[in-house]
Amino acid sequence: MxxxxxxxxxxxxxxxxxxxxxxxxxxxxxxxxxxxxxxxxxxxxxxxxxxxxxxxxxxxxxxxxxxxxxxxxRRDRPHQGDQPSRRDRSRHRPQPARRPARQGQGPRHRLRPRGPLRHRLARRRHNGCDTRNDVLARDLTDVERQGPCKVLRGTLVSPYTGDRVDFVRGNTTSTLVQIDHVVALENAWRTGAQQLSQEQREALANDPMNLFAVDGHSNAQKRSGDAATWLPADTAFRCTYVEHQIAVKTTYRLWVAPAEHDAMERVLSRC
Incomplete structure (x- = not known):
C-alpha cells in the first residue's frame, strides 16, 4: 500500500x-x-x-x-545587400577638422622644412644644382661628387661645436650633416615673414647667408630657437652667428624680440 x-x-x-x-x-x-x-x-x-x-x-x-x-x-539591421561596401564607408567617412592656427602666427607649413618648402629647398638654382648640395660643397672639405652637383662624401668641421664630422651620403649617414637656417623659419614667420611675398619667402629659405652645414645634434638642439634661447656651443663662433642673424633679419625686414635683442647685444659686446 x-x-x-x-x-x-x-x-x-x-x-x-x-x-x-x-x-x-x-x-x-x-x-x-x-x-x-x-x-x-x-x-x-x-x-x-x-x-x-x-x-x-x-x-x-x-x-x-x-x-x-x-x-x-537583428530585426532593425538592413539586408546585407543594402549595406555599403568597405570602400564606400571609408570614402564617405568624415574627415577630422584641421586645427586652426594660433593667433598671430598663421599657417606654419609655409616656412617650415616640410610640405611645399621641402621642394623649395631642393629646387634648381642658377647653376643647375639644388640648395643642399651647394651648401655642402661650400662648407665641406675633400669633397667628392657624382656629376656636377651631387656631393657623395666630404669632411665637415661643424661651426657650432668645432667637432669634425665625416659626411657620407646614404640612408643612415646623411643626417649626420644637416643644413641649418641661421634664422629659423618658424621664428622668421613669427617675426614678420608672413607679410612677405611667395618669392621673398623662397629667397629667405634658400639664401646662402642664412644657411650653414652643421652637425645633426646641434641642429636638433636648436630647433626654432632665437639668440635668446639658443647659441652655438663654440663661443668663438657666436659673433659670426649673431652677425648672420642680424644681416638676414635686416635684409628681409624681420623684427627682433626684446629678449632676443638683449642676447644679441651681450654677444656683440664681447666680440
Missing part, C-alpha cells in the same frame, strides 16, 4: 531549487529559501544547474533583456 502524503523523491526531482512544481509541500519552503540565498545546505539543491534557477532571478532578467536587445538589433 502506498504511503500517505507526497512522494519526496518526486518532490526533490521537481523542486530543483526554485521550480518546485505542484508536488512541492509547504515544509519545503525553508529549503527553497536557502537555495535562493546560496547557502548550499539544502539537500534539494544537489544537482542544480544554471537553467534551473527561478525565472525572477536578476541574472535571468539580464539574460532575457540582452536576448531581446539582440533580437531587436
Amino acid at each position: 502506498a504511503p500517505h502524503g507526497p512522494d519526496l523523491t518526486r518532490v526533490a526531482r521537481a523542486h530543483r531549487c526554485g521550480r518546485p512544481g505542484r508536488l512541492a509541500a509547504a515544509h519545503h519552503r525553508r529549503d527553497r529559501r536557502r537555495c535562493r540565498r546560496g547557502d548550499g545546505r539544502s539537500a534539494l539543491a544537489d544537482g542544480r544547474t544554471d537553467h534551473h534557477r527561478r525565472p525572477n532571478d536578476r541574472g535571468d532578467q539580464r539574460d532575457r533583456r540582452g536576448q531581446r536587445l539582440q533580437a531587436d538589433r
Whole structure:
C-alpha cells in the first residue's frame, strides 16, 4: 500500500531549487529559501544547474533583456545587400577638422622644412644644382661628387661645436650633416615673414647667408630657437652667428624680440 502524503523523491526531482512544481509541500519552503540565498545546505539543491534557477532571478532578467536587445538589433539591421561596401564607408567617412592656427602666427607649413618648402629647398638654382648640395660643397672639405652637383662624401668641421664630422651620403649617414637656417623659419614667420611675398619667402629659405652645414645634434638642439634661447656651443663662433642673424633679419625686414635683442647685444659686446 502506498504511503500517505507526497512522494519526496518526486518532490526533490521537481523542486530543483526554485521550480518546485505542484508536488512541492509547504515544509519545503525553508529549503527553497536557502537555495535562493546560496547557502548550499539544502539537500534539494544537489544537482542544480544554471537553467534551473527561478525565472525572477536578476541574472535571468539580464539574460532575457540582452536576448531581446539582440533580437531587436537583428530585426532593425538592413539586408546585407543594402549595406555599403568597405570602400564606400571609408570614402564617405568624415574627415577630422584641421586645427586652426594660433593667433598671430598663421599657417606654419609655409616656412617650415616640410610640405611645399621641402621642394623649395631642393629646387634648381642658377647653376643647375639644388640648395643642399651647394651648401655642402661650400662648407665641406675633400669633397667628392657624382656629376656636377651631387656631393657623395666630404669632411665637415661643424661651426657650432668645432667637432669634425665625416659626411657620407646614404640612408643612415646623411643626417649626420644637416643644413641649418641661421634664422629659423618658424621664428622668421613669427617675426614678420608672413607679410612677405611667395618669392621673398623662397629667397629667405634658400639664401646662402642664412644657411650653414652643421652637425645633426646641434641642429636638433636648436630647433626654432632665437639668440635668446639658443647659441652655438663654440663661443668663438657666436659673433659670426649673431652677425648672420642680424644681416638676414635686416635684409628681409624681420623684427627682433626684446629678449632676443638683449642676447644679441651681450654677444656683440664681447666680440
